[in-house]
Amino acid sequence: xxxGLLKLTWLELKIFLREPLGAAGTVVVPVVIFIVLGxxxxxxxxxxxxxxxxxxxxxxxxxxxVLIAISAVLSLVTxxxxxxxxxxxxxxRATPLRPPTILLAQVLVKLLLxxxxxxxxxxxxxxxxxxxxxxxxxxxxxxxxxxTASVLSIGFVIASLVPTARFAQPVGAVxxxxxxxxxxxxxPVAILPPVLGVIAGLLPMTYAVSLLQGIWTGESWxxxxxxxxxxxxxxxxxxxxxxxxxxxx
Amino acid sequence: MTPPVIQIAGFRKTYGSTVAVHDVSFEVNDGxxxxxxxxxxxxxxxxxxxxxxxxxxxxxxxxxxxxNPVRDVYKLQERIGVQLQEAQLQKRIKVWEAVDxxxxxxxxxxxxxxxxxxxxxxxxxxxAWFMTLSxxxxxxxxxxxxxxxxxxxxxxxxxxxxxxxxxxRTIWELVRGIRDRGKTVFLTTHLMEEAERLCDRVAIIDxxxxxxxxxPARLVARHxxxxxxxxxSADEAAADRFRAIAGVEAVTRQGTRFTIRGCGDDLVSxxxxxxxxxxxxxxxxxxxxxxxxxxxxxxTGHSIRD
Numbered sequence: 001x002x003x004g005l006l007k008l009t010w011l012e013l014k015i016f017l018r019e020p021l022g023a024a025g026t027v028v029v030p031v032v033i034f035i036v037l038g039x040x041x042x043x044x045x046x047x048x049x050x051x052x053x054x055x056x057x058x059x060x061x062x063x064x065x066v067l068i069a070i071s072a073v074l075s076l077v078t079x080x081x082x083x084x085x086x087x088x089x090x091x092x093r094a095t096p097l098r099p100p101t102i103l104l105a106q107v108l109v110k111l112l113l114x115x116x117x118x119x120x121x122x123x124x125x126x127x128x129x130x131x132x133x134x135x136x137x138x139x140x141x142x143x144x145x146x147x148t149a150s151v152l153s154i155g156f157v158i159a160s161l162v163p164t165a166r167f168a169q170p171v172g173a174v175x176x177x178x179x180x181x182x183x184x185x186x187x188p189v190a191i192l193p194p195v196l197g198v199i200a201g202l203l204p205m206t207y208a209v210s211l212l213q214g215i216w217t218g219e220s221w222x223x224x225x226x227x228x229x230x231x232x233x234x235x236x237x238x239x240x241x242x243x244x245x246x247x248x249x
Numbered sequence: 250m251t252p253p254v255i256q257i258a259g260f261r262k263t264y265g266s267t268v269a270v271h272d273v274s275f276e277v278n279d280g281x282x283x284x285x286x287x288x289x290x291x292x293x294x295x296x297x298x299x300x301x302x303x304x305x306x307x308x309x310x311x312x313x314x315x316x317n318p319v320r321d322v323y324k325l326q327e328r329i330g331v332q333l334q335e336a337q338l339q340k341r342i343k344v345w346e347a348v349d350x351x352x353x354x355x356x357x358x359x360x361x362x363x364x365x366x367x368x369x370x371x372x373x374x375x376x377a378w379f380m381t382l383s384x385x386x387x388x389x390x391x392x393x394x395x396x397x398x399x400x401x402x403x404x405x406x407x408x409x410x411x412x413x414x415x416x417x418r419t420i421w422e423l424v425r426g427i428r429d430r431g432k433t434v435f436l437t438t439h440l441m442e443e444a445e446r447l448c449d450r451v452a453i454i455d456x457x458x459x460x461x462x463x464x465p466a467r468l469v470a471r472h473x474x475x476x477x478x479x480x481x482s483a484d485e486a487a488a489d490r491f492r493a494i495a496g497v498e499a500v501t502r503q504g505t506r507f508t509i510r511g512c513g514d515d516l517v518s519x520x521x522x523x524x525x526x527x528x529x530x531x532x533x534x535x536x537x538x539x540x541x542x543x544x545x546x547x548x549t550g551h552s553i554r555d
Contacts, residue, residue, distance in 0.1 A: 004350065004353055004354045007349075007350055008350060011342065011346055012339075015339050015340075018378075019341065083339075086337035087337050088336075088337050088339060090303075090336065091333055091336040091338065093303070094301065094303055094326070094333060095326065095331075095351065095354050096323060096327060096354045096355060096356075097354055098323075
């Protein structure tokens with residue numbers, strides 16, 4: 001069933017890093033953003049008022065992490081639509097490779113890059129974020145990968161819907177970034193208008209933010225079991241949906 | 250005699266309300282180059298992709314190497330090699346990486362990738378990115394990928410479309426080489442010259458229906474039996490002599506140029522014999538034999554380029 005998965009994943013990783021903006025766009029940019037933000041805000045960590053400190057110490061790292069996840073998803077949507085438009089998906093499918101293998105290889109590449117970006121960001125941020133050094137990094141990485149996987153599943157639904165590769169990036173961005181606004185990262189979900197509250201409850205970003213903030217601040221996995229279940233359900237639902245509507249050509 | 254490699258009967262395929270293929274039946278024999286020829290949109294690719302198991306037919310039965318392409322698609326893929334129309338690979342995949350990936354996908358023993366690339370003239374392109382290859386090199390790479398699992402049956406869809414005449418000839422040689430190694434080749438083309446030079450047998454498809462099947466020579470004999478001989482001679486009495494030859498249907502004369510039309514395999518030799526018997530001096534002589542292009546025009550009522 002999974003014959004060729006490792007080889008294809010490795011190959012796709014290499015191919016992605018050969019893109020002129022491949023490594024720079026996904027790995028370097030988030031790290032640079034993090035350093036710049038850290039420079040601007042890092043010195044205020046201890047001195048500033050409580051609210052500001054909390055934003056810088058918790059929301060900001062979570063925001064950067066979620067942005068890493070979103071950029072991975074946008075990249076996935078783009079690659080899938082470019083591969084479809086160029087007949088690459090069709091060509092790969094006309095081999096003994098099973099269809100899920102072809103797509104899972106892309107997911108694994110994105111998860112690997114997400115983990116690598118996070119690791120680099122943390123290393124870069126140590127100087128400005130003494131707080132960051134004490135967070136359960138391994139746990140946070142796992143939480144980010146779970147979140148990314150769930151948002152990636154939405155990426156497959158988007159990739160099924162976008163008509164051409166040209167629209168992949170903008171359509172993905174328009175759908176994904178607003179999810180952040182109601183995710184609870186900037187305001188608690190509880191104070192949102194009811195309609196937005198319901199929408200927030202359906203979006204993976206909301207649970208991802210809750211999970212990431214919780215793990216970052218040292219809360220237990222058990223207290224976030226609900227978030228993980230929700231992310232899992234959304235992931236399964238999106239995979240099932242895109243399995244029905246996904247177009248190979 | 251070995252059973253047919255491909256058997257397809259009563260095959261029909263629709264996309265929404267468009268009928269791509271109405272009713273197609275034919276057989277492909279072991280070890281031949283079989284061509285499905287027709288204009289763009291005639292149903293060639295649809296038919297080929299259903300035989301490959303990439304699409305499911307709406308009606309009819311298809312058997313390939315004794316397998317059902319829909320039900321046994323993974324078993325079938327082990328034993329066939331496929332080149333798709335207008336396919337691409339990842340822009341920045343290297344030639345050797347593609348061959349290496351493909352080779353790792355098959356359970357059966359694959360052939361040596363490096364030697365294959367050398368045979369196809371891609372040896373010095375092993376480390377080149379796919380996007381840097383020329384059209385002909387890309388097609389040769391796709392041939393390599395189609396051959397890597399040493400398949401019994403090879404599918405080539407519009408293999409030489411968009412290539413220059415030089416690359417086209419190189420690729421024809423390669424395809425003949427595939428057959429000479431005992432494999433069966435099923436190809437589609439809208440180039441009648443390609444079909445005529447390459448195919449042992451062809452099926453003409455138009456608007457989703459098979460119009461006729463046979464060797465190129467037999468199709469020409471069946472549908473365009475009229476041969477034309479053009480010659481130049483100052484002998485004014487020649488026209489009557491030509492008209493007396495059996496099988497000659499019409500003789501026209503414009504100045505010193507004669508055009509003789511007629512049927513029958515002996516027509517050319519009969520005309521030559523007539524020339525020598527009557528000591529008719531000829532300064533120019535050529536025969537115009539109809540081609541598959543003419544056959545296509547005759548059987549479908551329109552040119553293949555329309």
